[in-house]
Amino acid sequence: MSGVEPRVVESRPDRLTVEFAGEIFDVEPSQTFTVGREGDLAIDDNLFLHRQFLTIERVGGLWILSNVGSRLSATVTDSGSRVQAWLAPGARLPLVFAATTVIFSAGPTTYELTIHAAEPTFRETQTIDDESDGLSTIGEVPLTASQKLMILALAEPMLRREGTGMSELPTSAQAAQRLGWTLTRFNRKLDNVCDKLDRIGVPGLRGGVRSFATNRRVRLVEHAIAARLVTREDLPLLDEERDANGDEDA
Incomplete structure (x- = not known):
């Protein structure tokens, strides 16, 4: 048996990462992570997009997503699309899920990023069968x-x-x-x-x-x-x- 010990990766309960276009960005609890044309995640040279549009920061033990822009809004949803919120300019939202998807548009271009939390505040305890009489998801709307x-x-x-x-x-x-x-x-x-x-x-x-x-x-x-x-x-x-x-x- 080899004498080389396996590498142990430190698990941090406050670890948060942002995924965009195949890249992963670590967010430190001591920083304010910015998303926009400029910042920690400089998304795109799109003049319709704010220089600083979204921020992520640790406040009082919670990760908070804020819209610091003046015109654009974002759609925020959990990975199962059971919960959906519209983040208008000036609004703030706690990031409580293991994976949170953020979708927004600037001009004709639409963007999507995913925020991953190592220790989410909310954990899913059961899965509702789509064919059961359980609660409907937010996306359920009759369409022809x-x-x-x-x-x-x-x-x-x-x-x-x-x-x-x-x-x-x-x-x-x-x-x-x-x-x-x-x-x-x-x-x-x-x-x-x-x-x-x-x-x-x-x-x-x-x-x-x-x-x-x-x-x-x-x-x-x-x-x-x-x-x-x-x-x-x-x-x-x-x-x-x-x-x-x-x-x-x-």
Whole structure:
């Protein structure tokens, strides 16, 4: 038997890491970790993105995620999409799960990062069977097949990329072409879905006319990915729809 002792990796209960685009960043309890165009995690040279948008810091024994930007918001969800929060400018949120996903958009680009806690405050104790009479997940909302296809066409770039990172969302015209639909039909489905989600309390899908067309698309994709309204397994439906018809139907 070898006399070489195995290496022991120190386990720190306050250990927190941020994963983005295949890179891992350690967050020290004594620091304020910043995310934005500049900072500890300099995401992208995107002028729509704040220089400093999000911060992570240890306060009173809890890790806190804060939105220090002035315009952008972020969608925050646990790994199972059971809990979802909208982090508006000035808002703060404790990071209590083992894995927390953060999704946000700046201009036409959507970003996703994951925050991992070594010793989460909240631990899952049981898994609810999807077919049981247990509590519904936040993502459960009735969608028609065509409404799901519309969301899928917008979310395709995010679903196709590996892991966390960034993706450029298609325009409505590009997404309509992907499905073989007319732009009129696509926009009608987009209106219907945004109205439906707005009625059940999903924020950010209604607002003023300024930049609303772009804002609601990116916000819809943020919510759909976080709530798993569409997943990577749904992607073959896009080719099936495109091959099946290019006709406009009601």
